[in-house]
Amino acid sequence: MSFYDLSIYDPAGNPINMSDFNGKAVLIVNTATKCGLTPQFDGLESLYQKYKDQGLIVLGFPCNQFLSQSPESNETVVEVCRINHGVTFPLTEKIDVNGADTHPIFVYLKKKLGGMLGSTIKWNFTKFLIAPDGKPYKRFSPKTEPEDLEADIIEVLKSIHNA
Structure with missing residues (x-):
């Protein structure tokens, strides 16, 4: 199995296939709206705006597993992130990143890049x-x-422009 075999749904229930990002650099982040690290949304959006035309995709995966710090529903999370943090990069449905219900994308990533x-x-x-x-x-x-x-x-984007 490769990264491009995986998929997830957006908050509205539409599929997001990782194969759609073939040839792009993808930054995957498990996000939360009520966390001390939530201001990172601003920096993530800045990176997205700066490098999206060069092939960067930032993909936020809302997760409520850490002290219930992402309490919004799938229906409201996009609006909260847009209004409070100016987020325009894509978000997915809410998922689990640990435990029995870990989303397959995070199973794959944790297996490939343990921390x-x-x-x-x-x-x-x-x-x-x-x-x-x-x-x-x-x-x-x-x-x-x-x-x-x-x-x-910048390093991974070089491979796009040198291909």
């Missing part, structure tokens, strides 16, 4: 950068600020 706690997601705003060839490139901790990802994003 300090092995295959467990430690907290909101864990980030995974996927290279344009679909290979998981790097995992970043929740406390890694979005602007600190820029060098790695």
Whole structure:
């Protein structure tokens, strides 16, 4: 199985196929709207705006597993993120990133890029950068600020422009 074999639904129930992002750099982030790290939405949006025309996709995966810090419904999460943080990058349906109901995308990512706690997601705003060839490139901790990802994003985007 590859990254491009995976899919998820957006908050409205429409499918998002990872194969649609073939040839693009994808930054996957488990997000929350009521977390001390929530201001990272602003930095993620800045990265998206700066690099989307060069092939970067930021994809937010709302998750309510950490102290119920993403209490919105699928129906309201997009509006909350847009109004409170100016988010224009795509969001998915709410998912689990740990436990028996872990979404297959996070099963795959945790297997390919284990973290300090092995295959467990430690907290909101864990980030995974996927290279344009679909290979998981790097995992970043929740406390890694979005602007600190820029060098790695530039590096994976080079492969698009050198192809």
